Amino acid sequence: MVEAAPETPAPPSTAPRPLPGRVAVPMAVAAGLTQLLAFPRYDLWWLAPVSVALLAAAVHRRRARAGFGLGLIAGLVFFGPLLEWTNLHTGMLPWVLLFVAESLFIGLLGAAAAYASPLVDRHRWTWPLLTALLWVGQEAARDRLPFGGFPWGRLAFSQGDAPTLRFAALGGAPLVTFVVALAGGLLVAAAWRRRGVPTVLLAAGALAVAAVGLLVPVGGGAGDKPVRVAIVQGNVPRLGLDFNAQRRAVLENHVNGTVELAGRVTTGQERQPDLVIWPENSSDVDPFLDPEAAAAISRAADSIKAPILVGAVLRGPGENEVRNAGVVWLPGQGLDESRMYVKQHPVPFAEYIPLRTIARMVSKEVDRVRSDFVAGDAPGVLPMGPTTIGDVICFEVAYDGIVRDTVTAGAGLLAVQTNNATFDESEARQQLAMVRLRAVEHGRDSLMASTVGVSGFVRPDGSVEQETGFNTPGVVVADLTPRATRTLATQLGYWPEMVLSGLAVAALVAAAVIRRRRLHSGPGAGQAPLAPQAPTTSTASDEAGGTRSEAG
The missing domain is CATH 1.10.1760 (Arp2/3 complex 21 kDa subunit ARPC3)
Known part of the structure; x- marks a missing residue:
């Protein structure tokens, strides 16, 4: 009777392994x-x-x-x-x-x-x-x-x-x-x-x-003569989607905030600003078509004696179409149609509804967007008083190219107009963090103007000044330095x-x-087969240790 040879244990695998x-x-x-x-x-x-x-x-x-x-x-x-x-x-x-x-x-x-x-x-x-x-x-x-x-x-x-x-x-x-x-x-x-x-x-x-x-x-390097900029945060009667139902009240809040600032200038409590920034949706009543809205904004501009950048919703150009715009309102003259920026990147499923029939199956709230917002086709470069503002509206601050285009087109300061009334403070602070990055990226004094907060000024090193609270009215004023220099980031695009x-x-x-090479070669390909051989204790230990080492 021939005894069977004892089985030789296979050497431990040295194949790399993932974590369990x-x-x-x-x-x-x-x-x-x-x-x-x-x-x-x-x-x-x-x-x-x-x-x-x-x-x-x-x-x-x-x-x-x-x-x-x-x-x-x-x-x-x-x-x-x-x-x-x-x-x-x-x-x-x-x-x-x-x-x-x-x-x-x-x-x-x-x-x-x-x-x-x-x-x-x-x-x-x-x-x-x-x-x-x-x-x-x-x-x-x-x-x-x-x-x-x-x-x-x-x-x-x-x-x-x-x-x-x-x-x-x-x-x-x-x-x-x-x-x-x-x-x-x-x-x-x-x-x-x-x-x-x-x-x-x-x-x-x-x-x-x-x-x-x-x-x-x-820091942005040397700049031009500083200009005094005011942000008016008018607040809304109530947060949520229904804030638009109170659009005249929102407009009045921003008019009143500006008039009150003018009163402090008159009494010497505040220096005269060179320009004023209102947030997105500060006038959801189209001042082109509504004489009362136009008169209210003119009253604010005339009282402060400075141009105002107004966040407005404008009807047209087509039926059931609107535009989200920043328009410059001049004291004594009113709306300057040549100084207007139309938002280039409307938010899908919020400012316009792609695939509306399908979207309605997901949420009937899409029907609140009765008119689709039409995109603009030019960067927001707006001359205002002694400087040129680079206007960016709301979520556009997250898009590299939209912000960069305002700088390469000649903006000395960056302004982000936003409306956070439909969200909460966490969204506003996430957005302010983006403004901080853009200020550093392009070496520009910047600001964020919100209907309800958070608003504030941002320096080219990313530091924030005069930050407002959330869901509260406020007016803040600061001296900002316009710059024409371009950072390496701006130049590289x-x-x-x-x-x-x-x-x-x-x-x-x-x-x-x-x-592919592993697949075609396989382990041991091109080598003569070796007879089974039990590894020594030290070799087995080393191989196992190596496997453990590679797997961490």
């Missing part, structure tokens, strides 16, 4: 939560790189569909609370559809990062760079798709109080996002890596990336985003090449 699912899912949840806390109203900006690192670690070495699922989880945890202000008056379903749609992009980011894992495993130094490039590419897509995109929640908009905000002067919001995500990539590489570059050096590198921002010069997004695509192509 029981670990990866909580990490994805934590990624969404920490990203949320980085934004206003929490403003824990330093958590943004931590969020990036958590998601990068959770999806590493997973299949693309698993990476998509983990990214989607992180996106839902982040965008749900961040955009909660959209459900205050329109119901739950539109809010859910919006934040789920935005979360899909984070899901695609997770899928792309998971797919590119072989590139990271082959060239570990690429992990921070790859992470940063994929974040920029994800935001570039989300800023444009669908219906012109919705850029809310970009990493760059969480950095209002951070040294990384200063990178906006070099490459705008895309570069700020890149730097924040690069720091996150260094953190995950530090936490994962056991060999090669010491962990402490990678962690120090993440801190250094942020600290370098302190060396970036900001779209190039930083285009280059970084292109490199993200190139990285995914490189990952695809590595995957």
